[in-house]
Amino acid sequence: MSNPLVATVPAALISAPGSGQGKSLVTAALARLHRNAGRRVRVFKFGPDYLDPMVLEVASGAPVYQLQPWMTGEDECRWRLAQAAQEADLILVEGAMGLFDGTPSSADLAVLAGIPAIPVIDAWGMAQTFGAVALGLASYRDDLRVTEVIANRVASERHGALLKEGLPDSLSLLGCLPRDEALNLPERHLGLVQAGELTDLDARLDRAAEVLLQAGLDRLPAPVTFDAEPPAAPPALLQGCRIGVARDAAFAFIYPANLDLLRAMGAELEFFSPLQHRALPKVDALWLPGGYPELHGAILSDNTGMRDAIMAHHRANKPILAECGGLMSCMTQLVDGDGAVHSGFGLMPGTATLTKKLQGLGMHAWPLHGHTLRGHTFHHAVVETPLTASWKSQKQSGTEGEPIYRSGNLVASFFHGYFPSAPEMVAGIFSGTLTE
Structure with missing residues (x-):
């Protein structure tokens, strides 16, 4: 010890x-x-x-x-x-x-x-x-x-x-x-x-x-x-995995502990800006965290180079985690607070719409295969999609929470996860080995 x-x-x-x-x-x-x-x-x-x-x-x-x-x-x-x-x-x-x-x-x-x-x-x-x-x-x-x-x-x-x-x-x-x-x-x-x-x-x-x-x-x-007592070191389940992390004014909701865990499990992190960059860095997986894509819908929509690169990554069946704002950006369309319609990355069919009313708030958990990824939800948006949720998060009270969608190796939800609560699940998402 x-x-x-x-x-x-x-x-x-x-x-x-x-x-x-x-x-x-x-x-x-x-x-x-x-x-x-x-x-x-x-x-x-x-x-x-x-x-x-x-x-x-x-x-x-x-x-x-x-x-x-x-x-x-x-x-x-x-x-x-x-x-x-x-x-x-x-x-x-x-x-x-x-x-x-x-x-x-x-x-x-x-x-x-x-x-x-x-x-x-x-x-x-x-x-x-x-x-x-x-x-x-x-x-x-x-x-x-x-x-x-x-x-x-x-x-x-x-x-x-x-x-x-x-x-x-x-x-x-x-x-x-x-x-x-x-x-x-x-x-x-x-x-x-x-x-x-x-x-x-x-x-x-x-x-x-x-x-x-x-x-x-x-x-x-x-x-x-x-x-x-210091915690035990996490298993090196992402050794050699290069993860592209979107980080700019549109994608900024990132727990520092999540970055620490990915690195501790052996991942190499490459930060990129969907607002400014025209292409992805050379990576094995993507993380599109939450943020304010609805405030930058026109810029994201006009950046066809980045949209094509993310689409190519998805079509190659490479892993993607999209959380909250990341989920919204993955839809075919994104409707901002003024009602303007913007093109999303097009990884999921349907529309994400910003609302004046709060749609989700509270602590949530995602139990799977003996592990539980804990986190929260907080959003002023709704998603309309023909896709059926592969999983549902659970509210802290135990009732049903947010839909968690899977499309190929894309995992997308309004749920924000705290990665250190379930390192094995997180490694499964970014390595593309997560099973239902």
């Missing part, structure tokens, strides 16, 4: 009573504040989100991994935190939704890892009631440590004083953040605008960090001791 990883480092989970309180920007600004002070900062995101981690990576200067005990497994959560603690001066975890929302919740992760939670509470329209909200979060569970809170959207010094007065003696106010445009980032239908699309993101983060510094939020949280 390998030696356990043990290290002690200041750490905190930044959460909130609910979505929209400002925790994403506060976490990013905290990361940038401490990075600018010369500290090595590692940030994690609770849950399956792709967009917040892009911003957090720019803010911290280090890769951001997902932690979700059901999806990634409890042991992996402990190991990733312990591994980060070997090199970091500060660890931050951004929660999801409200502190106690979901099964498991952000609070469950905090308890699992022994991390204190620091709620960000939107104080707009509140005075002493702020203390009641903070006390409720702090006392809801006996096994969760909450000793300080952050007030957001505070109107004035007097407002901040009222908030502080309303807190019980067991809680302290880490800082009051003013109503400042620096603490906002643009959003669209799936969440934050991708970090790569914000040309002034570094400047925005520096301004946000300065706001936090002026509010006195530069104090490090309490130290936490992390202890975990």
Whole structure:
């Protein structure tokens, strides 16, 4: 057995009573504040989100991994935190939704890892009631440590004083953040605008960090001791396999852990852009991850060289995994949010249509042959196709989830998989040996 990883480092989970309180920007600004002070900062995101981690990576200067005990497994959560603690001066975890929302919740992760939670509470329209909200979060569970809170959207010094007065003696106010445009980032239908699309993101983060510094939020949280066993190495089931990974503004929803696993199983990764490149690199398999193909339908449709190359790959019966936006791009047609019709890659008959209404959200799993690939779904689109699903994912509740289509060696679905949860299944997809 390998030696356990043990290290002690200041750490905190930044959460909130609910979505929209400002925790994403506060976490990013905290990361940038401490990075600018010369500290090595590692940030994690609770849950399956792709967009917040892009911003957090720019803010911290280090890769951001997902932690979700059901999806990634409890042991992996402990190991990733312990591994980060070997090199970091500060660890931050951004929660999801409200502190106690979901099964498991952000609070469950905090308890699992022994991390204190620091709620960000939107104080707009509140005075002493702020203390009641903070006390409720702090006392809801006996096994969760909450000793300080952050007030957001505070109107004035007097407002901040009222908030502080309303807190019980067991809680302290880490800082009051003013109503400042620096603490906002643009959003669209799936969440934050991708970090790569914000040309002034570094400047925005520096301004946000300065706001936090002026509010006195530069104090490090309490130290936490992390202890975990490193995982066993995955089997080298993809040795010598060259996988082309689409990665650009249209295809960007990629877990760093998925890339790590493919490499650990022996695969060589070749990144390419369906938006910019006219041909595929020389590869044995393709991965078309999720993203925003609907925002770039005209460019993808006009890039006939790339479409022909992907079609030739498919006709040669070489493996392809298409997830969510990747599935949409594989259809004969793609209808964007304005109703404009674009040509897809044409690997599957039918039409993908963007919708205003959310069509799928939640944690899902795909059980097959004694293995279970876990992940999630989150999409504003529907697919109409004459193809019959070869498999169905299962919602965390156990009910039927997303159709998973197979056309030759193409596997396509709205389901996003977390590869480390089922290395053998993933190897079967990319090697073309997956059986029904």
